Amino acid sequence: MKQLFFIAAILISGLVAVQAQKIKGSDTCLPLSQKEAEDYMNANPSATVTVTGGGSGVGISALIEGTTDIAQSSRKIKFEEKQKIKDAGNVLKEVVVAYDALAIVVNPDNQVTKLTREQLEGIFTGKITNWKEVGGADLKIVPYSRETSSGTYEFFKESVLKNKNYKSGIMSMPATGAIVQSVGQTKGAIGYIGLAYLSKDVKAIHVSYDKGKTFTAPSVKSAKDGSYPIVRELYYYYITKKEKQVRPFIDYVLSTKGQKTVSEIGFIPN
Amino acid sequence: MNSHLLKQNIAFAIFRILGLMVVSILFWILGFIIYQGAGVISWEFLTSAPSNGMTSGGIFPAIVGTLYLIVGSSVVAFPVGILSAIYTSEYAGNGNIVKFIRIMTNNLAGIPSIVFGLFGMSLFVNTLGFGDSILAGSLTLGMLALPLVIRTTEEALKAIPDTFRTGSLALGASKLQTVHRIILPMAFPNIITGLILSIGRISGETAPILFTVAAYFLPQLPHSIYDQVMALPYHLYVIAVSGTDLEATRPMAYGTALVLIVIVLIINISASYLRKKLQKRHA
Amino acid sequence: MKRIFEKFIESLLTLSGATTGIIILLIVIFLFREGAGFFRHSEIESGYVLCVNEENPVYRLTPKQIKEIFDYEIDNWSLVGGNDEEITPFRISDISDYYSDEELGENNEFLPEKLGEIIAATPGMVAFIPEQYAADTNERVRQLITEKLNPADFFGGDTWMPTATPAPQFGLLPLLLGTLWVGLCAILIALPLGLGVAIYLGELADEKIRNLLKPTIELLAGIPSVVYGFFGLVVVVPFIQKTFDLPVGETAFAGSLILAIMALPTIITVAEDAIRNTPQAMREASLGLGANHWQTIYRVVVPYSISGISAAVVLGIGRAVGETMAVLMVTGNAAVIPHSLFEPVRTIPATVAAELGEAPHGGAHYGALFVLGCILFLITVVISVTAEVISKKQPQA
Numbered sequence: 001m002k003q004l005f006f007i008a009a010i011l012i013s014g015l016v017a018v019q020a021q022k023i024k025g026s027d028t029c030l031p032l033s034q035k036e037a038e039d040y041m042n043a044n045p046s047a048t049v050t051v052t053g054g055g056s057g058v059g060i061s062a063l064i065e066g067t068t069d070i071a072q073s074s075r076k077i078k079f080e081e082k083q084k085i086k087d088a089g090n091v092l093k094e095v096v097v098a099y100d101a102l103a104i105v106v107n108p109d110n111q112v113t114k115l116t117r118e119q120l121e122g123i124f125t126g127k128i129t130n131w132k133e134v135g136g137a138d139l140k141i142v143p144y145s146r147e148t149s150s151g152t153y154e155f156f157k158e159s160v161l162k163n164k165n166y167k168s169g170i171m172s173m174p175a176t177g178a179i180v181q182s183v184g185q186t187k188g189a190i191g192y193i194g195l196a197y198l199s200k201d202v203k204a205i206h207v208s209y210d211k212g213k214t215f216t217a218p219s220v221k222s223a224k225d226g227s228y229p230i231v232r233e234l235y236y237y238y239i240t241k242k243e244k245q246v247r248p249f250i251d252y253v254l255s256t257k258g259q260k261t262v263s264e265i266g267f268i269p270n
Numbered sequence: 271m272n273s274h275l276l277k278q279n280i281a282f283a284i285f286r287i288l289g290l291m292v293v294s295i296l297f298w299i300l301g302f303i304i305y306q307g308a309g310v311i312s313w314e315f316l317t318s319a320p321s322n323g324m325t326s327g328g329i330f331p332a333i334v335g336t337l338y339l340i341v342g343s344s345v346v347a348f349p350v351g352i353l354s355a356i357y358t359s360e361y362a363g364n365g366n367i368v369k370f371i372r373i374m375t376n377n378l379a380g381i382p383s384i385v386f387g388l389f390g391m392s393l394f395v396n397t398l399g400f401g402d403s404i405l406a407g408s409l410t411l412g413m414l415a416l417p418l419v420i421r422t423t424e425e426a427l428k429a430i431p432d433t434f435r436t437g438s439l440a441l442g443a444s445k446l447q448t449v450h451r452i453i454l455p456m457a458f459p460n461i462i463t464g465l466i467l468s469i470g471r472i473s474g475e476t477a478p479i480l481f482t483v484a485a486y487f488l489p490q491l492p493h494s495i496y497d498q499v500m501a502l503p504y505h506l507y508v509i510a511v512s513g514t515d516l517e518a519t520r521p522m523a524y525g526t527a528l529v530l531i532v533i534v535l536i537i538n539i540s541a542s543y544l545r546k547k548l549q550k551r552h553a
Numbered sequence: 554m555k556r557i558f559e560k561f562i563e564s565l566l567t568l569s570g571a572t573t574g575i576i577i578l579l580i581v582i583f584l585f586r587e588g589a590g591f592f593r594h595s596e597i598e599s600g601y602v603l604c605v606n607e608e609n610p611v612y613r614l615t616p617k618q619i620k621e622i623f624d625y626e627i628d629n630w631s632l633v634g635g636n637d638e639e640i641t642p643f644r645i646s647d648i649s650d651y652y653s654d655e656e657l658g659e660n661n662e663f664l665p666e667k668l669g670e671i672i673a674a675t676p677g678m679v680a681f682i683p684e685q686y687a688a689d690t691n692e693r694v695r696q697l698i699t700e701k702l703n704p705a706d707f708f709g710g711d712t713w714m715p716t717a718t719p720a721p722q723f724g725l726l727p728l729l730l731g732t733l734w735v736g737l738c739a740i741l742i743a744l745p746l747g748l749g750v751a752i753y754l755g756e757l758a759d760e761k762i763r764n765l766l767k768p769t770i771e772l773l774a775g776i777p778s779v780v781y782g783f784f785g786l787v788v789v790v791p792f793i794q795k796t797f798d799l800p801v802g803e804t805a806f807a808g809s810l811i812l813a814i815m816a817l818p819t820i821i822t823v824a825e826d827a828i829r830n831t832p833q834a835m836r837e838a839s840l841g842l843g844a845n846h847w848q849t850i851y852r853v854v855v856p857y858s859i860s861g862i863s864a865a866v867v868l869g870i871g872r873a874v875g876e877t878m879a880v881l882m883v884t885g886n887a888a889v890i891p892h893s894l895f896e897p898v899r900t901i902p903a904t905v906a907a908e909l910g911e912a913p914h915g916g917a918h919y920g921a922l923f924v925l926g927c928i929l930f931l932i933t934v935v936i937s938v939t940a941e942v943i944s945k946k947q948p949q950a
Contacts, residue, residue: 022498024402027512034487035323041489050498051487052402053508054910058481061914067401079600079683081913125624142800147886147907154716163644164624165717169727169889171801171897172907175512177519185791188800199515265323278847285757288749289766292821295814296773299784353569361566373941374573380868380937381930382875384902385580388909388926392583396914413576420573446559474777477877477902481909503779507878510783520787527780538775542768 020048021069021246025059026151027175028194029072029234032098032265036253039261049249056151063237064088069246071237074100074151090239097253099268101195101223102156102230105180105202107187112136114206114215117229120160123190126167131188144179144191145170152176155232156192192230195223196266223268234267300531307528310521316529319489324509325518329526334491335499336533339411339483340473342404342495346412348465351419358420359427360449379417384477386414391481405495407483415472422464426457459548463541470537474530476503502530580930588927591707591920596699597719599916602687603697604672604680611635613698614679616706619720622679630677643671643680669694681719702917707924713888713899715908715918723921727888729928731898734891735805735880736873739812743869746813747820748862754821755828756850774818782882785811790883799895803885806894811879816869823868827861827944828854864944871936875929877902901925 023033030053037049052068059071064084077092085092104120106112112135115123122128124143131139145166146153153172157163173179176193183189184201191202195218198204206215209229222228236253238246252258259269314328321327354371362368390410400406430453438448454461484504492499506526509519596616597603603619605611611634614622621627623642631637648657648664651671657664665686672680673693687696702723710724750770754763789810794802831854839849855862885897886907905922912918 020493020497030486030512031323037487038321038323038489048488048490050485052484052498053486053512054481057911057913058909062402064914065396065399065401067395078913080598080916083600084915140800147911151911163646163718165620165714168712168714169887171803171885171887172899173511173886175508177512177516181511181516181786182801182803185794186801197515199517201517274845274848278845281847281850282757285749285753288746289753289758292746292750292773292817293766293769295817296769299776299781299814302784302788303780350569350572353566354572357566357570361563362570367570371570371573373938374577376941377934377937378573378577380871380875380933380940381580382877382902382933384875384877384905385584385926385930385933388587388905388923389580389583391909392587392923393579397583416573416576444559446562470775474775474779476777476779477906480906503777503878506783507779507882510786511882523783527783530777531780534775534777535772538772 020050021249022050022052022062022067023059023070023072023236024050024052024054024062024068025072026056026074026234027053028074028100028152029097031196032234032262032267033072035261035265036258037249039257040249040252043252044248047249055147060237063239069238069242070250071235073235073237074232075154076233076235077237085239090241093238093240093243095236095238095250095254096233096270097236097250098234098259098262098270099223099231100234101218101220101228101268102152102159102192102232103195103198103218104190104192104205104207104230105183105198106190106205107183108201108203109187110136110203112205113203114208116208116212117160118211120207121162121164124156124161124166124170125164126170139188142186142189143167143170144182144189145172146176146179146192147172152192152194156230159230159232160192194266195220195268198266220263220266220268231268303524303527303531306521307524307526310525311528315525320487320522323515324487324522325515326522329500329502329505329522329529331489331491332500332502332505332526333529333533335485335488336473336502336530338404338492338499339407339479339501340469342408343411343415343472344465344469346409347415347419347468351416352423352461354416355420355423355427356449356454359424360445360453375417375420378413379421382477383414383475386410386478387481389413390478395482401496402481402483402485402498403496404483404492404499407479407499407501408495410478410482411472411475414475414478415468418468418471419465422468423457423461426460426464427453429460430456459545462548463545466537466541466544470534470541473537474503474534476507479504502526502533506530584923584927584930587923588920590915591723591917591924592702592704594702594917594920596702597681598721600684601681601719602684603699603719604668604682604687604694605697606672606676606678607693607695608676609635609695611697613700616702616720616722617710617712620712620714620717620722623681623719638677641675641678643675643678643682645682645686666691707921711890713904715912715921721917723917725925725928727890728899728901728904728925730890731805731884731888732874732900732902735808735812735884735898735900736870738805738809738894739816739873740866740870742809742813743816743820743873744866747817747865747869748824750817751821751824751828751862751865752850752855755825756846756854770818770821773814774822778815778876779878779882781811781815782879785879785883797895801885801897803883803897804895805884805891805898808880808884808898808900809894811883812873812876815876815879816872819872820865820869823865824858824862827858827865830861831857860943860946864940867936867940867943871933871940874900874936875902875933877906881906901929905929 033051056073060081062068063071119134176197179191183191206217208215216228223231262269318328394400394406438452484501485498510523669691711726712722712724714722790802839853881903886899887897888899891898
């Protein structure tokens with residue numbers, strides 16, 4: 001019975017070979033890739049684009065294994081991952097499809113409106129534990145982080161914490177949406193989210209990277225002109241062997257129309 | 271004596287309250303989901319793909335995906351499970367082999383679903399190279415369902431009195447003929463019920479499909495068993511915790527939860543209805 | 554011909570009978586094979602090495618020391634067995650503080666040489682650099698000895714930071730204790746409730762109510778865990794936060810509460826079976842001796858069915874320990890050793906579900922998650938066997 005099933009499976013899959021592409025990886029890129037795929041498929045009804053999350057790591061692993069066509073990633077590919085692609089005899093292509101600004105958010109009731117990078121570092125490494133130390137009310141600070149292994153987590157660590165590690169036992173949420181919800185509900189909370197995720201439930205903090213001389217609020221504009229400091233690239237990775245298959249979609253994303261979607265979602269266009 | 275009676279009354283009152291509590295918890299959960307989700311359910315919600323960044327449209331691909339996974343895992347678990355149950359209850363006697371198999375089945379039933387997810391990813395997705403696919407997901411879910419299928423089928427077979435077996439054998443029928451002609455038809459109603467119940471159990475599983483099949487967004491229906499699908503439980507998880515605007519996706523999440531619950535309830539209720547109906551016919 | 558056919562069918566049946574055993578064997582093989590891979594990885598991120606000045610007397614640093622050094626928590630070599638000298642941690646990205654891009658060459662061809670110069674010139678430096686650049690640095694630079702990840706650090710470690718660089722911290726304790734903590738509290742909530750309902754169903758409720766309640770409780774078991782998790786997220790978590798005036802609602806307590814509800818059906822069904830298995834003769838004897846119904850229940854029925862009830866508890870714990878999605882959604886997932894019920898915790902299944910997606914395939918982190926899977930597997934096997942042994946003790950009616 002089982003063998004029969006396998007044979008049938010192989011037969012069926014052989015008969016229906018469809019030109020389709022899979023995008024897999026970073027949860028940060030999900031809303032973007034999803035919307036782009038939706039629009040792309042509306043324009044090309046014959047195309048199939050599958051979008052799957054899981055995380056930057058899983059996307060790149062899948063690219064190495066050949067189980068996805070495009071890996072979406074919110075971090076640059078790691079040294080060892082690049083090596084594996086090379087070892088398999090493939091050539092990696094990297095495309096920056098958009099930029100993402102990380103907004104630092106607090107509960108709307110919080111009086112604090114601006115923080116320096118050093119203060120943020122203190123808060124997330126556990127050196128600063130009360131809002132009154134940074135000019136707020138006498139309230140315990142509850143920092144929320146993304147999952148220890150997400151690209152967002154690593155980027156924040158690199159950019160804001162200058163590679164220091166988070167305080168041990170920081171709250172780590174499985175997805176950015178969960179941070180929005182928790183920060184919106186929790187008085188003393190602080191968290192970091194992609195600009196796209198900003199909503200009225202949370203308040204974005206003005207950030208200074210020059211020890212308090214200038215504070216900038218996160219916005220598409222300030223991220224684009226470079227005045228907002230916490231900005232990162234969002235990548236699509238693919239291997240040149242599949243160029244023909246994936247290029248039409250990537251070209252669409254990079255087109256004027258595609259990039260308009262980028263800013264609609266809340267990311268910063270190329 | 272009176273104090274004893276008092277104690278009894280107090281104790282019994284507490285038990286009644288506890289019973290009531292458990293039932294009210296159930297109805298609270300169900301009621302909440304129904305209350306929040308009912309407004310979302312519409313023809314469009316059930317028959318269209320998500321759109322506008324998951325904030326509108328429907329969940330059609332996820333419903334279809336879940337049905338595919340149910341069928342796929344049934345194809346994996348039913349034949350093997352039923353044959354296995356026939357072997358242990360009709361052929362293997364009462365020796366150490368049966369004991370061993372039973373311990374294995376119990377162990378398998380106790381393994382957490384996330385471990386099946388890890389295993390499925392390691393074996394089907396990576397080692398056998400199926401990738402994230404209906405095939406990998408169905409095999410993983412099928413293994414999860416297997417102990418349930420075996421147990422319920424075994425119980426159904428055990429319920430057949432031995433006199434039927436000995437009678438059939440005495441009339442010159444072979445063991446296989448006895449099983450095929452006498453035992454299986456008689457146990458049929460209970461076997462079917464058991465199968466349906468085990469489907470109900472696996473249809474809502476999320477952890478095993480996380481890394482073996484589930485897609486975040488795939489509006490097209492799958493073309494082959496090597497395709498990924500969206501699935502209701504994963505869809506609910508993902509729109510409950512992620513998305514750029516949780517408030518806008520919340521109604522979708524309530525709707526998805528309601529549809530998922532309704533599917534599971536329909537499966538469960540139809541199983542008990544079927545059992546009653548088929549048993550009556552046999553009696 | 555017919556005989557051959559029957560033989561064929563019989564061997565097919567035998568084969569199917571062995572399936573569950575084979576599957577468990579496969580699970581063990583694959584889980585443990587991938588898990589064993591973890592211990593073959595180096596303590597620091599693969600592809601990188603740690604280099605120090607030749608004059609430095611320190612030859613080896615533990616992963617914990619490495620982490621603390623790069624977090625600027627340990628700032629003097631004397632704290633790790635070296636000279637009284639300040640530690641200067643160096644990452645490859647810091648190179649721009651020392652040399653301009655032009656000085657490093659177009660393709661970084663001068664990078665190894667310059668790295669060597671920096672390390673040679675700074676006695677207190679520990680540099681975290683890619684292996685390929687460390688190969689031909691000068692003789693005044695020495696690589697620290699790095700060992701393979703060892704089980705003692707894994708099983709005894711109290712920090713879970715799988716992506717910390719240069720040295721990831723894989724400490725099992727917070728996750729294991731978090732899992733047991735949430736599971737045990739869930740049982741403490743569910744046990745009195747479940748036992749009470751089981752006694753009510755088995756002893757008190759008349760047939761009509763029982764026929765109504767039993768299927769309802771079975772329905773409770775049928776609701777998918779992700780729905781419980783969703784319910785917990787939107788109802789229970791905010792409720793707990795408001796009621797107890799907590800900084801966060803995602804706590805061990807939220808997880809325990811949801812798990813308790815989920816474990817209830819298992820406990821009720823198994824315990825009720827045990828209670829109903831008490832021979833009628835024993836009840837009648839007790840009543841005949843003048844005991845009232847309640848006395849009979851707690852002096853005769855409960856003691857008689859105690860092994861069945863214990864089995865119910867053990868199975869309930871098993872269900873709670875292995876539950877993934879609901880816990881992932883409501884416990885906040887902070888990897889700390891739990892101190893109270895009202896703090897976020899992180900369980901083993903939730904860790905696997907949340908991190909497997911991000912861990913590079915085949916890396917140390919990936920392996921660590923499979924080791925977690927193995928541990929979970931072993932816990933549940935112990936639980937299944939315990940339940941089996943306990944329920945065997947019940948005298949059969």
